Amino acid sequence: MFKKENISTYVFYILLITGVLISLLPFVWMITSSFKSLAEISEYPPSLIPNKVMWNNYVDVFDTVPYGRNLFNSFFVAIMYTFVGVLISATGGYALSKYRDAPGRKLFFAVILSTMMIPMQVLAIPLYIMMARIGWINSYPALILPFAAQGFGLFMLKQYIDGIPDDLIEAARIDGCGEFRIFFQIIFPVIKPAVAALGTIYFMNNYNLFFWPLIVTNKSIMYTVPVAIAQLQGQQFGIPLHHIMAAATLSTVPLIIIFLYFQKYIISGITMGALKG
Amino acid sequence: MSLHRWGGLGEATFTGVANYLRIFGDSTFHTALKNTIFMWLTSTPLILGFALILAVMLNQKKVKFLKYFRVGYFMPFVTSTVVVGVIFTILLDSSFGLANFFIESIGFEKIPFLTSTAWSKISIVIVLTWRWVGYNTIIMLAGLQNIPEALYEAADIDGGTTFQKFFHITVPMMRPIILFTFILSTIGSFQIFTEPYIMTGGGPMQSSLSVVQYLYNSGFQQFRMGYASALSYVLFGIIFVASYFQLKIGSGEEGI
Numbered sequence: 001m002f003k004k005e006n007i008s009t010y011v012f013y014i015l016l017i018t019g020v021l022i023s024l025l026p027f028v029w030m031i032t033s034s035f036k037s038l039a040e041i042s043e044y045p046p047s048l049i050p051n052k053v054m055w056n057n058y059v060d061v062f063d064t065v066p067y068g069r070n071l072f073n074s075f076f077v078a079i080m081y082t083f084v085g086v087l088i089s090a091t092g093g094y095a096l097s098k099y100r101d102a103p104g105r106k107l108f109f110a111v112i113l114s115t116m117m118i119p120m121q122v123l124a125i126p127l128y129i130m131m132a133r134i135g136w137i138n139s140y141p142a143l144i145l146p147f148a149a150q151g152f153g154l155f156m157l158k159q160y161i162d163g164i165p166d167d168l169i170e171a172a173r174i175d176g177c178g179e180f181r182i183f184f185q186i187i188f189p190v191i192k193p194a195v196a197a198l199g200t201i202y203f204m205n206n207y208n209l210f211f212w213p214l215i216v217t218n219k220s221i222m223y224t225v226p227v228a229i230a231q232l233q234g235q236q237f238g239i240p241l242h243h244i245m246a247a248a249t250l251s252t253v254p255l256i257i258i259f260l261y262f263q264k265y266i267i268s269g270i271t272m273g274a275l276k277g
Numbered sequence: 278m279s280l281h282r283w284g285g286l287g288e289a290t291f292t293g294v295a296n297y298l299r300i301f302g303d304s305t306f307h308t309a310l311k312n313t314i315f316m317w318l319t320s321t322p323l324i325l326g327f328a329l330i331l332a333v334m335l336n337q338k339k340v341k342f343l344k345y346f347r348v349g350y351f352m353p354f355v356t357s358t359v360v361v362g363v364i365f366t367i368l369l370d371s372s373f374g375l376a377n378f379f380i381e382s383i384g385f386e387k388i389p390f391l392t393s394t395a396w397s398k399i400s401i402v403i404v405l406t407w408r409w410v411g412y413n414t415i416i417m418l419a420g421l422q423n424i425p426e427a428l429y430e431a432a433d434i435d436g437g438t439t440f441q442k443f444f445h446i447t448v449p450m451m452r453p454i455i456l457f458t459f460i461l462s463t464i465g466s467f468q469i470f471t472e473p474y475i476m477t478g479g480g481p482m483q484s485s486l487s488v489v490q491y492l493y494n495s496g497f498q499q500f501r502m503g504y505a506s507a508l509s510y511v512l513f514g515i516i517f518v519a520s521y522f523q524l525k526i527g528s529g530e531e532g533i
Contacts, residue, residue, distance in 0.1 A: 119464065125492075
């Protein structure tokens with residue numbers, strides 16, 4: 001005999017676990033499909049475990065597209081983007097927070113906040129035209145720089161820097177510290193947790209970015225991973241589903257590892273924005 | 278640029294507001310706008326509803342393995358939309374998809390998720406819901422943890438039921454967070470691009486074409502840069518007005 005209390009606990013956990021399974025099943029399906037032959041993926045009824053494990057999918061995908069280069073592009077661009085983006089947000093946040101006498105500070109802050117309202121898709125066409133004019137189509141700078149200054153990041157770090165007492169900075173100034181030294185040796189160490197949170201969010205956003213790289217690259221060696229996968233999917237005849245699943249797995253696994261490692265920061269970064277915003 | 282006709286190469290011709298006038302009479306734009314509004318109005322309540330329920334469940338003090346649940350629910354958000362798109366292309370396939378296997382095994386007929394005009398939009402909504410519930414759950418969970426425990430204790434003393442506590446304490450206290458996630462979802466909905474681009478190409482017969490995909494097609498497939506610029510401004514206008522009114526309504530109600 002179950003007590004009433006017990007039954008409701010069971011139902012509670014069954015619901016929660018079902019939800020997690022729904023969240024995770026597509027990933028399991030991606031991974032098992034990546035080891036199936038093309039014929040087996042389109043078999044009905046579908047099989048969970050591949051009949052014959054096709055390790056070859058992981059080799060062949062590098063022959064059909066320059067996938068090694070695509071993976072490199074994605075990592076390189078995301079790392080550079082994170083670095084530049086965090087530096088802009090931190091220095092900008094510091095300036096907005098601590099240089100209170102600067103003329104037009106409020107106006108700057110209002111303009112920066114209002115850019116948070118403008119989605120990337122709205123800016124894509126004018127930015128594409130700019131990139132074309134200066135000859136940056138198919139280049140790393142075009143993939144890294146245009147969206148490196150994010151109002152969201154600036155705002156987040158400004159809020160954080162607001163909490164640092166001015167006395168600390170004044171004391172350093174009296175001791176003859178230069179502005180750059182103040183920033184890197186006093187401000188930066190204090191805001192490290194916020195920087196880590198912002199950095200991981202920047203990295204993931206950029207690594208997963210699709211719309212902008214799709215527009216600004218048209219050579220397969222300059223594609224980032226999402227564009228490369230989309231191009232495989234977009235083929236007219238015989239979509240190579242087995243290669244797509246292998247490519248998708250290869251691009252997702254590193255991201256999941258990074259997520260599991262940094263999840264504390266990601267979750268704190270996202271909730272920080274929500275509770276203060 | 279939105280006041281010009283320009284093919285991407287050569288000179289742009291000044292055409293005044295002609296592009297804007299054309300948008301208002303453009304039936305494809307109307308279809309894309311209607312589709313986008315449909316996806317927004319169906320996915321947002323689903324996402325926020327599920328997220329709130331899940332967050333309340335996870336906020337129970339007795340929940341074990343909270344950390345693992347949180348990671349599990351958050352996983353869909355971590356993955357790129359392109360990867361999500363290709364996975365669901367095979368999961369929802371009309372002939373061999375896993376979803377249809379389940380549907381058939383409980384005795385229903387297979388559903389042409391991605392190949393029928395009636396289902397293509399709904400399939401996009403399913404994928405959006407799957408991807409965004411976890412993210413919103415995390416935000417709402419953080420909000421729930423800020424509600425003072427004393428409120429619930431007082432309700433317990435007065436003999437309040439679980440449902441009463443949910444509707445009279447949780448929902449009103451969560452209003453700012455719900456508003457925040459609602460605005461985020463709205464802005465996000467009007468940017469939908471990757472899911473239809475990957476899964477259906479906007480079809481069949483434009484039944485899942487989104488505004489952003491139409492913008493992309495105009496600019497980068499038909500090379501009507503001027504027209505696409507004008508579409509960008511219209512899109513921005515829509516997002517701006519939508520979030521402005523939500524903020525107004527949200528803060529207005531708070532005053533009452």
